[in-house]
Amino acid sequence: MAEKKKILIRIGSLRHGGAEKVLVTFLKNLPEDQYEIDLLLNLYSGKYLSEVPEWINIIYLNKGEMITTNRIQDIPRKIYRVIYQHLLKKFPKLLYKGKLKRKQYDIEFAAIHGMCDEILNSPLKNSKKIVWIHNDLSEVKGYNNEEIRKFFGFDSIMVISEKIKDTFLSLAQSEAEKLKIEKIYNPLDTEEILTKAEKPVLNYHFAPAVPTFISVGTVFPQKGFDRLLKVHKRLLDEGFKHKILIIGDGYDFENIKALKSELGVDNTATMLGFTDNPYPYFKHSDFYILSSRYEGFPTVLFEAITLKKKIIATEVSGVKEMLNNGEIGMIVENSEEGIYSGMKKAFENPEQFNSYAEHLKHYKMSFSLENSVHSIMKIIDGL
Incomplete structure (x- = not known):
């Protein structure tokens, strides 16, 4: 039997957002016998944690809920988290040697656009890199064309709508870059x-x-x-x-x-x-x-x-x-x-x-769960 593909997936947490729900729905519908998956969370928290299939290995940088207040007693923990996560982002080798135990991944996957730098700066030069874009970045503060162009450093750019696809196509500078852009409807369970x-x-x-x-x-x-x-x-x-x-x-x-x-x-x-x-x-x-x-x-x-x-x-x-x-x-x-x-x-x-x-x-939706999961697997298997 072919060896399982080793995949690292990164996302901030599994709190109650659309991208998080979509990721967990995707993971729940993946065949266990084809992939070995490490899911790395910055923060081990969120409503969808309990839904992650048991065969997926969850690794995290920090534990506990998101700290959204500035109460005096929360500030030391908040500062510690920020510094620790910033250090690992700045010196990724520490993360890959320590938490990830020098594991060699075939695929590194940014499940949201916010994980772009973390994946692109990975010390693993031979891994294939995928990003999943859930937002129209042309509307998001802090993203000019130059920032959006960074995403062409990935081997595959998965986008979830026609409008986002158009944004990326308009910024592509070669045929090869255009070929990286794949529109995938979100996997959702009717x-x-x-x-x-x-x-x-x-x-x-x-x-x-x-x-x-x-x-x-x-x-x-x-x-x-x-x-x-x-x-x-x-x-x-x-x-x-x-x-x-x-x-x-x-x-x-x-x-x-x-x-x-x-x-x-x-x-x-x-x-x-x-x-x-x-x-x-x-x-x-x-x-x-x-x-x-x-x-x-x-x-x-x-x-x-x-x-x-x-x-x-x-x-x-x-x-x-x-x-x-x-x-x-x-x-x-x-x-x-x-x-x-x-x-x-x-x-x-x-x-x-x-x-x-x-x-x-009489409306038939073109975005079925099966189609979406199948399309993403095709990208992963094809890299």
Whole structure:
């Protein structure tokens, strides 16, 4: 039997983000007999740790939850982590000699763009290097063309949407560089979503006569929850009764919560925090709303499509592809005004949403779990 390929995969942690969920779904569907995988986390934490298959070896730089506060008692630990991780990044030989026990890998895999330098600066010169890009970097602060060009140092660049692919193609300087770019749809598990949606809703009451707009995502400025709440207030002031439900956690949670109180919408807007099963909430909500400022390929829309929701989404990377150019959901301008006009239409022209629902009934998604896992394996095996 052929020898198993030795693969090192790097990611920050397995907290509750789209890229983390996608990585774990991919790992759960890989054949154990073909690969030997070390998963190296900067921080051994996150909701998805328990889902990593047992045959995958987890290695970590530090243990414990993410420290997001500046409380006096947390500062020494925070400083230690930062210095330790910075040292290993600056002197990768220490990491490869120590934690990784001088192991020789065939493939080194950056599961998010933030691990670019760590993999490219690896002391292993003979390993093949892959990066998985989940965000439209042309929209991300700190990434100019020169920074994005660095990714051409990888042997394969996996991107998750047409828009991201176009960004990279426009920066490629040779045919060989163009050939490195592969569009791979995120591996997502439809069956799991449908099964989990049948579970009961906990700690939230859906009012039958009042429409609920749900939004799910990590609470970062990128997700635009601030815009959503401002629009919510505006529509309430105009007499449109409705509720907003935000599911997710993140470093911006307290700011968004404070904004909610400041706008005086605490009775109509709810922030539930993180739940590992948001699907029953999806199921019972009337509309799914994506208020993001930028995305790569919003995994959450796949979930909303799977659960046949009425969708309103800002025009960010991946949305046109996922909503079939606006055939199965409403695409609005990427602005507060855009979100406002989309939500207002939900009240004033509900029949428009019936036509989306009709199209959704017969819609076949081109991104199946099997296809995605197979495509990534093909890249790994081909290097």
